[in-house]
Amino acid sequence: MSLISVRDLTHTYPGGVTALNGLSLELEPGIIGFVGANGAGKSTLIKTLLGLLHPTRGDVRVFDMDTRTRGIEIRQLVGYMPEHDCLPPDMTATDFVSHMGRLSGLPKAAARERTAEMLRHVGLYEERYRLIGGYSTGMKQRVKLAQSLVHDPRLLLLDEPTNGLDPAGRDEMLELIRRTGREFGIAVMVSSHLLGEIERVCEYLVAIDGGHLKSAAPLHSFTGSQHLLAVEVDEGTEALLAYLARAGVEARTEGALVLLPLADDRPYDAVRDGAAELGLSLVRMERRRHSLQELFRPASPTPTAQEAHAARA
Ligand SMILES: Nc1ncnc2c1ncn2[C@@H]1O[C@H](COP(=O)(O)OP(=O)(O)OP(=O)(O)O)[C@@H](O)[C@H]1O
Numbered sequence: 649m650s651l652i653s654v655r656d657l658t659h660t661y662p663g664g665v666t667a668l669n670g671l672s673l674e675l676e677p678g679i680i681g682f683v684g685a686n687g688a689g690k691s692t693l694i695k696t697l698l699g700l701l702h703p704t705r706g707d708v709r710v711f712d713m714d715t716r717t718r719g720i721e722i723r724q725l726v727g728y729m730p731e732h733d734c735l736p737p738d739m740t741a742t743d744f745v746s747h748m749g750r751l752s753g754l755p756k757a758a759a760r761e762r763t764a765e766m767l768r769h770v771g772l773y774e775e776r777y778r779l780i781g782g783y784s785t786g787m788k789q790r791v792k793l794a795q796s797l798v799h800d801p802r803l804l805l806l807d808e809p810t811n812g813l814d815p816a817g818r819d820e821m822l823e824l825i826r827r828t829g830r831e832f833g834i835a836v837m838v839s840s841h842l843l844g845e846i847e848r849v850c851e852y853l854v855a856i857d858g859g860h861l862k863s864a865a866p867l868h869s870f871t872g873s874q875h876l877l878a879v880e881v882d883e884g885t886e887a888l889l890a891y892l893a894r895a896g897v898e899a900r901t902e903g904a905l906v907l908l909p910l911a912d913d914r915p916y917d918a919v920r921d922g923a924a925e926l927g928l929s930l931v932r933m934e935r936r937r938h939s940l941q942e943l944f945r946p947a948s949p950t951p952t953a954q955e956a957h958a959a960r961a
Pocket residue numbers: 661662663665666667684685686687688689690691692693731808841
């Protein structure tokens with residue numbers, strides 16, 4: 649049984665906007681990053697997984713239950729953190745989270761107990777009796793996370809949980825999400841329009857673009873096998889690029905660095921020979937991984953060594 653199974657999902661809103669188009673996905677438990685630009689269809693998929701929106705075409709199953717017919721059962725097992733502000737300003741965090749626990753079917757005492765635990769988990773225990781209206785954006789995001797956890801779900805769906813946070817707040821929220829997945833041993837699907845965030849917390853990446861699936865694979869399959877050799881020379885970058893082009897070795901520049909894809913050991917030999925022949929001093933030569941941003945970035949306008957050489961010839 650897979651965690652989430654989506655077959656040929658299309659969702660068209662009543663006004664005629666097709667937010668998801670022929671999407672198919674099989675996801676297993678883990679920390680799953682769900683990335684796409686604004687308007688790509690992330691919230692639409694999350695609401696479909698919750699059974700709040702129905703597919704126009706196709707089938708969606710969560711814990712092997714059809715979202716069309718078993719939405720209530722699914723929502724008992726799933727915690728949801730919505731993207732937009734949706735908290736009552738005139739309630740305390742304790743009252744709100746415990747109310748959400750009661751709505752999920754917890755008895756009063758259990759709801760109070762779970763609320764205290766979850767507010768402690770998200771770092772709001774000391775502030776739990778304050779009105780939410782007086783909270784900072786970061787604290788409000790934490791209340792949203794606490795309410796999504798109160799009924800002890802097996803899957804968390806977090807829609808843009810770092811929205812509106814400053815860099816430090818983003819870091820704290822990402823760390824909290826990672827800790828939540830690991831400590832509670834639950835599956836987490838976290839959406840973001842920022843690839844860099846997904847890269848830091850997730851084990852699996854789903855990318856959508858304009859309602860279409862772009863990729864779905866373990867994170868290491870994007871970054872693990874794709875290594876680069878980064879080389880810095882003390883003056884003579886252009887000469888080294890030209891040498892590499894003559895040697896038929898692919899290379900490009902990034903600031904002061906020369907970057908060479910590392911499929912085998914040839915780039916090491918070429919850089920060593922080039923530096924020796926040209927009398928260049930090597931400042932740095934290190935192996936590094938592509939970042940996800942680099943892999944998804946449109947083709948770099950920086951010319952390859954061959955192009956640079958051809959342009960000069
Ligand atoms: N209730 C709605 N009625 C009509 N169109 C909608 C509705 N909700 C979303 N859309 C449209 O569907 C498309 C996908 O929206 P969705 O909110 O799923 O994207 P998203 O990836 O979550 O983006 P964002 O992060 O900006 O919310 C967009 O073109 C959006 O304008």
